[in-house]
Amino acid sequence: MFLVDTVEGRIIDDQELKQSYAARQPYGDWLKENMVRIEDLPMPSQIHGLEEKTLVDRQRVFGTPLKT
Numbered sequence: 001m002f003l004v005d006t007v008e009g010r011i012i013d014d015q016e017l018k019q020s021y022a023a024r025q026p027y028g029d030w031l032k033e034n035m036v037r038i039e040d041l042p043m044p045s046q047i048h049g050l051e052e053k054t055l056v057d058r059q060r061v062f063g064t065p066l067k068t
Contacts, residue, residue: 003012012020
């Protein structure tokens with residue numbers, strides 16, 4: 001990825017561009033504070049099985065590509 005900065009008249013490369021955006025907000029801190037590990041989640045009280053009758057409809061609703 002690169003950015004053409006017409007104001008400064010230069011091309012900003014991938015590394016500089018990503019570093020610039022990453023430095024704007026404390027994304028790393030937000031991730032550490034809010035990350036939920038799947039191992040820490042409670043087990044579901046009920047696990048639903050596959051409902052083949054509605055599978056294709058649910059795939060369409062959620063934009064899953066269908067195999068033909």
